[in-house]
Amino acid sequence: MKNTIAKALFNSHSYPEYRKMVADLLVEGKSTGNEQSESLTNYSKLNDARMNRLDKTITISEKILSKLDHLDNKYIWLVLSEGWCGDAAQILPVINKMALASHKKIDLRIVLRDDNAELMDQYLTNGGKAIPKVIVICKEAGIVRADWGPRPKGATELLAAYKKEFGVLDEKIKTDLQLWYLADKGNSVQEELMQIVENIAYNRL
Template sequence: MKSIVAKALFNSHSYAEYRKIVTDLLTEGKSTGNEQSESLTDYSKLNEARMNRLEKTITISDAIAEKLQNLDNHYIWLVLSEGWCGDAAQILPILNKMALVSNKKIDLKIAFRDENDDLMSHYLTNGGRAIPKIIVICKEAGIVRADWGPRPKGATELMEKHKREVGAIDEKIKTDLQLWYLADKGISVQEELVEIMENIKYNRL
């Protein structure tokens, strides 16, 4: 497992690098990942606009920032993602801002899912390769301490309720999910991740 994580870290990107890769591919009419289609490219274009907006509007509360700054150790958040993923577009700008306010306690790294099949296979969600998936690595110990994803609990419950009632993921649930993220304003992601990080803090190595 250590070698798989190390390989993914070696091939990972900063947030700015990730954004540039996605943008450059879009100028060629492509999306990230092994599969290429017009719909995936369209989703990637939509996600570009979402991320640009969220970078301007998402805020990290002073309370969350203080908790991140007071972590006992330094961590890497290794995120498996792809440019076409709607959940990733909603979540990555939040992670980036959390890392920026953490006083270097958090180092955000992003790896493409389809380039890291071995690692993705260790972090399946109900047997599926759902993203984004955040893998929390303690820098000092060099080990994985926790993981989170692909979406906050409230968004997960919304999706599961729709699947029970309708039996499939359709355009309505995609729209409802984006509206949920808009109303939530990134608060659930912040609170859930801080809870995970504080659990690590109190359960010392």
């Protein structure tokens, strides 16, 4: 496990590096990942524009800012992602803002899912390679303390209810999911990840 994490971190990207990598591939008409298709490239274009907007508009709540300001330990948040992933496009800008507000207590690193199959296989969701997946690592000890993802509880419940009623996840629910994220304004991501960090600190006492 430690070797897998270490290998992933060695090949990881900062948030600006990740954004540039996705944008550079789009110039070539490509998306990240092993599979290439027109639809995945179109999703990546949409997500790139969405992330540009969220980078400007996402704000961290005063409550979360205060908690980030008083973190006692340093963490690495290692995120499995891909440029075509709609959930990742909504969540990564929030996580980046949290890391920036942490006074370097949180080091955000991003790796591509398809380039890190061994790591992804250790963090499956119901047997699937759902992303984004945030792996919370205690920087000092170099050990994984928790993981989170691929989406906030409210978004997960929205998808589960739709699938139960209609049996499929179609384009309508994808639109509904994006509207959910828009209304939530990143608050659920902030609350849930902060709760994980607080639980880690509590368990260390």
